[in-house]
Amino acid sequence: MLKKSNRTITALAILSFLPLPGWAQQATITVHADEPQHRLSPLLTGACLEDVNHEVYGGIDSQMINGESFAEAALPPSQNLPNNWSDGVSGMWRDLRRGTAKGQFSLDEQSPFAGHQSQRITFDTGTGELGIENESLNRWGMNFVKHKTYEGYIWARATLPIDVFVALESHDGASLYAEKRCYLDKGDWKRIDFTLTPNAMDKAGRFAIKLKQPGTITIGYVLLQPGPWGRFKNLPVRKDVARGLVNQGITVLRYGGSMVNASEYRWKNMIGPRAFRPPYAGTWRPHSSDGWGIFEFLSFCQAAGFVAVPDINVNETPQDMADFIDYANGSTDTIWGHKRAENGHPAPYHLKYLELGNEETVNENYWWKFKPIAESIWARDPFIVLVVGDFSYHHPIQDPFNFSGADSRITTLAAHQKILQLARQHNREVWFDVHVGTDGPRPDFGGTLSYIDALDKLSNGAKHHVVIFEFNAGNHSQRRALANAAAINTVERDGRLPIATSANCLQPDGQNDNGWDQGLLFLNPSQVWLQPPGYVTQMLSRNRQPILVKSQVENDGAALDVAATRSEDNKILVLQVVNFNDQPVTAAIHLESFIPRRYAARVETLSGALDARNTAANPQFVKPMLTQWRDDFHEGRATYTFPADSLTVISFK
Numbered sequence: 001m002l003k004k005s006n007r008t009i010t011a012l013a014i015l016s017f018l019p020l021p022g023w024a025q026q027a028t029i030t031v032h033a034d035e036p037q038h039r040l041s042p043l044l045t046g047a048c049l050e051d052v053n054h055e056v057y058g059g060i061d062s063q064m065i066n067g068e069s070f071a072e073a074a075l076p077p078s079q080n081l082p083n084n085w086s087d088g089v090s091g092m093w094r095d096l097r098r099g100t101a102k103g104q105f106s107l108d109e110q111s112p113f114a115g116h117q118s119q120r121i122t123f124d125t126g127t128g129e130l131g132i133e134n135e136s137l138n139r140w141g142m143n144f145v146k147h148k149t150y151e152g153y154i155w156a157r158a159t160l161p162i163d164v165f166v167a168l169e170s171h172d173g174a175s176l177y178a179e180k181r182c183y184l185d186k187g188d189w190k191r192i193d194f195t196l197t198p199n200a201m202d203k204a205g206r207f208a209i210k211l212k213q214p215g216t217i218t219i220g221y222v223l224l225q226p227g228p229w230g231r232f233k234n235l236p237v238r239k240d241v242a243r244g245l246v247n248q249g250i251t252v253l254r255y256g257g258s259m260v261n262a263s264e265y266r267w268k269n270m271i272g273p274r275a276f277r278p279p280y281a282g283t284w285r286p287h288s289s290d291g292w293g294i295f296e297f298l299s300f301c302q303a304a305g306f307v308a309v310p311d312i313n314v315n316e317t318p319q320d321m322a323d324f325i326d327y328a329n330g331s332t333d334t335i336w337g338h339k340r341a342e343n344g345h346p347a348p349y350h351l352k353y354l355e356l357g358n359e360e361t362v363n364e365n366y367w368w369k370f371k372p373i374a375e376s377i378w379a380r381d382p383f384i385v386l387v388v389g390d391f392s393y394h395h396p397i398q399d400p401f402n403f404s405g406a407d408s409r410i411t412t413l414a415a416h417q418k419i420l421q422l423a424r425q426h427n428r429e430v431w432f433d434v435h436v437g438t439d440g441p442r443p444d445f446g447g448t449l450s451y452i453d454a455l456d457k458l459s460n461g462a463k464h465h466v467v468i469f470e471f472n473a474g475n476h477s478q479r480r481a482l483a484n485a486a487a488i489n490t491v492e493r494d495g496r497l498p499i500a501t502s503a504n505c506l507q508p509d510g511q512n513d514n515g516w517d518q519g520l521l522f523l524n525p526s527q528v529w530l531q532p533p534g535y536v537t538q539m540l541s542r543n544r545q546p547i548l549v550k551s552q553v554e555n556d557g558a559a560l561d562v563a564a565t566r567s568e569d570n571k572i573l574v575l576q577v578v579n580f581n582d583q584p585v586t587a588a589i590h591l592e593s594f595i596p597r598r599y600a601a602r603v604e605t606l607s608g609a610l611d612a613r614n615t616a617a618n619p620q621f622v623k624p625m626l627t628q629w630r631d632d633f634h635e636g637r638a639t640y641t642f643p644a645d646s647l648t649v650i651s652f653k
Contacts, residue, residue, distance in 0.1 A: 026639075027556035027587040031564045033573055034593035035550040038495035040565065043252040043307055044488055045541040046501030047245070048470050049297070050257030052284055052516050055506040058137035059523060060300075061292040062225040062236045064150075065207065066137045067092025069221055070119040071279035071287040074107060089132055090119050092139075096173060096208060099128015103211075113155050113189055113220020115279045120218045123211040131210030134222070135171065136525060137508060141204025143525035144168055144177060145230070152224035153193045154209065155275055158184050162215040167208045168198050177202065189220060191275075195227070203526045221275040233303045236274075236296055241506065244521045244528040246304055249541025253304075254469045254501050255297040256311020256389075258283045260358050265313045267324050270294050271343055284514060295340075298328070298349045307353070309469070309499070311389065314357030314369050318376035325351075325380035355433060355469070357389030362406075367415040371422060378428050387431040387467065388419060393447035400454040403447075417458045424462035431498075435470040438502070438533075440483035441580050441610060441645065443471070445490060452496055471502040473518045473533075478622055478645060479610040480518065481532035485647040486578045488540055489563040492548055502533065509616050522614070529619030532606060536647060539604050539624055543649045545574050559585050560642065570594065575650040579642040582610075591636035596652040600628040607646035 049055055058066055072091030088105035089095050095105050103123045112118040123130045136142045144150070156164065167179040177198035184192060198205075207224050211217065228234050232242035245253075259265065264280035270293030271277075282288025294310045301308035312321070323336045328351040330337035337348070356373060360366050370388065377384055395404040400413040416432065423430040434451060437444035452466045471487055473480045484502055491500045507519020520534035530538065545565035553560050559581035566573045573594050579585050608622040615621065629650065631638040642648050 027560060027585060028554045028590065029560070029562055029575070029577070029587050030552050030554075030590040030592060031573065031575065031594070032550040032592045033566055033570060037493075037548045037550055040492055040495070040544070040546055040548055041498045042544065042546075043499045044491055044497075045249055045537045045544070046252035046254065046499060047248075047250050047505040047520055047537065048254045048257060048501045048503040049505040050255075050503065051259050051282070051288065052257065052504050052514060053507050053511045053519070054137055055504055055519075056292050057289045058508055058511070059506045060237055060241045062231050062238050063291060064136050064142050064224045065134050065222050067134060068223065068289060068291060069114050069279045070107070070117060070219065071115045090117070093119070093132045093134050096129065096131050096133050096210065098173070100126035101128040101130040102126050103130045105132070108218050114276060118218050118220040120216065121209075121211060122216040123214045125214065129165075129210045129212055131165075131208055133169070133173070133206045133208040135204075135206045138511070140510075141171055141202075141525060142206060144198040144200075144202045144205045146198060146201040148229055149195050149197045149227040150224060151193075151195045151227050152222065153191050154219055155189050155191050155221040156184055156217050156219045157189045158186050158215065158217045160186050160215060162211065162217060163213070164192065164217060165210040165212060166194050166196065167210065168196050169206050169208050170202055171204050171206060173206070173208070175200065175202075177205065184217060223275065232300070235299055235303060236292060237300050240528050241521070241523055242300070242304060244523075244530070245505070247538070248521060248530060248534050249538045250306060251541065252307040252309065252499055252501060253297075253301055253505070254309040254311065254355070255294065256309070256355055257358055257470070257503065259288075260311045260313045262288070262313070263315070266316065266320070267294055267312065268320065271327070271339070295345070295349070298351065299345065302349065308351065309353040309355060309387070310351070311355040311358055314360060314366065314373070314389065316373065318372040321373050322376045322380050325377055325384065329381050352383065353385050353387060353431075355387035355389050359391040359435065360389045361409045362388060362390050362415050363410055364415055367418050370419060374422060374428075374430075375426070378426055382428065385429045385431055387433050387469075388416070390432050390434050392435045392437075393451045396447045396450040397454045398450075400458055413454055413458060416455060420455070420459050420462040420464055423464065424460060429463035431465045431467050433467050433469045435472055436468050436487060437473065438471040438480055438483035438487050439473045439475065440479035440481075443483045443487035443490065445487070449494060452494075465496070465498050467497055467499040469499070469501050471500070472516070474515055476507070476518050476520070476522075476531040476533060477611050477613040478532045478606075478608045481536045481606060482578055482580060482645060482647065484533045485536045485540070485576070486561045488536075489561050489576055489578065492563045492565070495548060502537065522616075524616055527616065527619070529614055529616070530623075531614055532608065532612065532622045535606050535622070535624050539606060539647065539649050540576065543574050543604070543651055545572055549573075551575075556585060556587065557581070560587065566594070571653060573652040575652070577642055577648045577650070579644065579646045579648070582644050584641050584644055586639060586641040589638050589640055591633070591652065594652065595636050596633045598653045600630045601653075602651040603627045603629045604649045605643060605646055607643040610645055
């Protein structure tokens with residue numbers, strides 16, 4: 001063996017004292033409770049509700065029927081349908097036949113009820129039953145609770161009087177849980193109301209409309225929903241979903257996103273009885289429903305105690321937007337305020353925030369749309385805060401008039417400056433919405449903070465703010481939970497953003513047809529459960545304190561992200577710590593000018609593998625753990641070990 005040189009031996013000796021991969025020397029977190037930085041908005045734990053992945057139609061909407069207006073084309077023969085399926089039935093429905101009944105199904109385009117077609121059923125000969133059945137979104141089945149009432153109606157017409165039967169059945173129709181005979185007179189469209197109470201429980205049942213004798217009916221619209229027992233405050237909202245959002249700690253809800261960019265997304269199609277609202281070609285699917293829209297959203301937010309921020313298509317006309325403000329906030333003495341009262345909401349909605357467009361290219365073209373709409377709105381209600389639907393800025397902005405573009409779309413903030421000048425001329429306030437990536441485990445703010453700086457330079461005294469209406473990701477796992485937590489920490493430390501909301505609010509389990517697999521609250525027909533990013537919202541919301549105080553981290557190897565807040569009276573101090581490391585990190589915690597009076601601190605921890613998420617079978621696989629941390633906190637000093645890949649919230653009192 002060759003003798004090692006002294007230099008080699010010295011190098012080996014030095015290496016023996018260096019930390020191995022995954023190790024870290026003890027970090028130090030210092031919190032200066034006597035150095036307040038700024039007040040914090042209560043609206044930093046919000047969510048964005050968009051009909052991505054059926055967040056609304058198949059999600060929060062109490063409507064159990066999917067294909068309510070029969071807008072979908074019939075499935076073609078190439079779909080290799082079973083022999084008992086007809087190609088004359090609208091795509092979300094299936095035909096049913098019992099006994100010797102024979103008949104036909106077709107889509108009627110002559111004088112349809114709503115949209116371009118309605119469903120015709122003809123019972124020709126034989127005995128038994130012939131009709132159609134629906135199994136809700138993706139035909140996953142409907143949840144029927146034993147002895148609970150379900151209510152609904154159908155709009156139908158017939159050339160001769162006939163009995164129509166509506167029923168709740170098992171998936172295969174072998175079990176009948178409830179049935180009602182409804183008389184349909186001849187003539188034009190008539191509404192038939194019904195209630196059905198199942199005699200058994202089924203988490204994957206179906207709804208059926210049937211004929212039991214020869215005749216023809218045409219059906220234009222169908223509604224089925226739980227009775228008041230299953231709806232939130234008697235609104236068209238699933239009670240379990242609403243409670244899930246409330247319990248999540250959401251403080252503000254934005255209703256918008258790419259869905260508003262569809263050319264037919266217009267608010268005047270969202271008012272009045274839902275059966276008469278036309279289906280339209282939406283951003284995410286060709287047959288979107290207007291059955292649950294902006295004003296259902298506003299009513300829900302009022303009932304839930306959320307601050308509401310609806311989003312509007314920027315191509316609405318100035319006159320239509322003036323009418324919108326009257327409908328939302330005007331007295332019943334106005335034409336559109338009177339229409340609101342006729343539609344069941346006599347009191348104004350007291351709308352304060354309104355966004356114009358989503359992820360727009362804010363250039364000269366946007367400016368020329370924004371200006372007349374803004375002036376029309378402000379003339380009706382000077383207190384409305386308009387939000388520019390901007391996009392994202394990936395690189396720091398040094399020169400507001402010459403920089404690397406927002407998603408390569410623009411290289412100048414000249415249009416932004418004109419919008420600010422307009423707000424200043426009218427003494428109004430305008431906000432700008434940008435979106436941030438939280439695919440994780442670290443958030444990607446890009447040039448967002450420099451964008452705020454740039455607008456401040458351009459404002460010339462105009463009242464304005466920047467908001468983040470979408471933390472966006474392609475996953476709903478612990479990876480994203482850490483990114484969301486660190487993003488909120490960043491927003492709190494910055495102190496200039498009054499609202500932050502995370503997309504997407506909801507997601508039906510197993511539904512991901514557009515890549516945005518990021519629901520905070522998951523649901524299926526019979527249950528709801530939080531995903532790790534949803535628990536982040538809950539943890540930060542229920543531990544919120546109003547004042548950010550100075551904090552700093554040393555020797556952590558960039559593993560920890562920290563924000564510290566306290567109460568007005570300095571009796572509660574909260575530490576929010578994200579550990580990005582895949583190993584535990586131990587930190588010495590120094591609390592300056594704050595000595596805990598209680599022997600134990602309250603600790604909530606959300607930890608798990610980066611890809612960990614919750615399922616219907618195991619809905620609490622990743623959830624916060626609540627513990628008491630006992631230490632003598634001598635002179636405000638203590639040591640704590642933060643778990644790997646975790647968010648920890650420590651509350652000292």
